[in-house]
Amino acid sequence: MKAAYLTIHDKIKDDIDAGIWKIGQRLPSERDLADDFAVSRMTLRQAITLLVEEGVLTRKVGSGTYVASTRVQEKMRGTTSFTEIIQLQGKNPSSHLLSYTKTLANDKEIDMLNLKVNEYVIRMERVRYADDIPVVYEVASIPEGLIKNVKKEDVTNHFFKALTENGYRIGKSHQTIFARLASDKVAKLLQIKKNQAILALRQVSYLEDGQAFEYVNSQYVGDRFEFYLENN
Template sequence: MITILGKFEMAKRTPPLFMVVRKELESWIKEKNYRPGNKLPSEQELSEIFKVSRVTVREALRTMEEDGIVVRSQGKGTFLAERRIASILEANIGVTEMIETMGYKSGTLSKKIKRQKANLFLADKLKIEKDSKVIIMERIRTADDQPVAYTIDVIPWWIFSLKALSVKEFERYESIYTFLEERCGQIIKDSTARLSAVTCPDIAEKLNLQKDTALFVIEQVDTDQNEQPIVYSREYFVGRFFEFKVRRRRTPGFFMEKSKISGTGKGKEEDKKTNTS
């Protein structure tokens, strides 16, 4: 005999119909070998395939869209979304690691390496003398042969000189971090990075995008255990392929206290004006 409580417990364990359909639809997509960007059948066609109402199919697709599995466009249809490469900003991992961690095959579509003198900007970033030699590597990075990022990495020449390494040895490495650790004995301890969104027509074109496409940019300086900068980089990421996550902690009054300590608060400025005679 099933009690009312028992029926309630059974009801809790039984998933809603749209969730059952979603699970079946996800399996069906894999069986049919759909690729990112492929268009799915219409709601009506899916309702006939799974023998449920269009309302149920619509709800299943809605939850899949919320989870980033599909993309729906009014008047165009539903498409399988690109699988995004997720990265937690607190963890400093290279582009190669980002791509491979998500199960993609990392590659390089084009690579350009040059040796030149550091201008004032690079000299300041790498804490070296102006006109010191640096190695600059520019690459179009791919995930499963699809262009997903454009990276510019700058390394001071003194790192190569320490081990008498050639640029050709550097070329053979897919990961700069691996090269630094394995061949140069340089361990990156800390990094300071800035994330922003920009439009850069020249780089967008190199990534097969419209010129006005916005890109994520991470500008970063990596330092060794002696706080000496050893890499300056600018990495441009295609937004539909990447997502960046950051853990944030609520710190009430943080900027107010920082302002008091640094002496940059408005109050001090007003005091100075008041005391000027």
């Protein structure tokens, strides 16, 4: 039998997903919620604390508990650009380019992008934002030959759109997600604490003809971004 606090946790989360509780909305007091669920305040507090730890809710000292407003969701199906994901959430996407270099592909890039030895990649390092809040630090590697006729600003600002405008058709992607701790560099860039748990993502994206066009290593702030699966 499921613990009472987990039942409450699931109900509140389901209500948020269903739009009953809106993003940024303040929840009733713990006393009122405990009365609504007919449980003790301690049991109710366990459920709320778990939701806060998951980034679903956020506590504001002296104000109350609110539905988190800075988290972005990505559905793990198909291949979608970060810009499109953020826009679909009604937020404003932006990025800060840290580096953009043409360099010989390393062994991992050769393997992931199916390149030949001595082929070049464009390696792009940047921090990406939703409504000016840092969400992800990423390093993307792109076969240089694929984008030699594409302007740098088009690659850095709207890469997927630039590809489609140049006649390419976006296909599938392969993604691997795992947990890691934020390094000092990443923590500073994402404005979080060093060694804070973050979500790491390795992704290879392909064109419809099967050619790999991007290999990305990303590190997401867990309470600002979530991935979810949808099966057809």
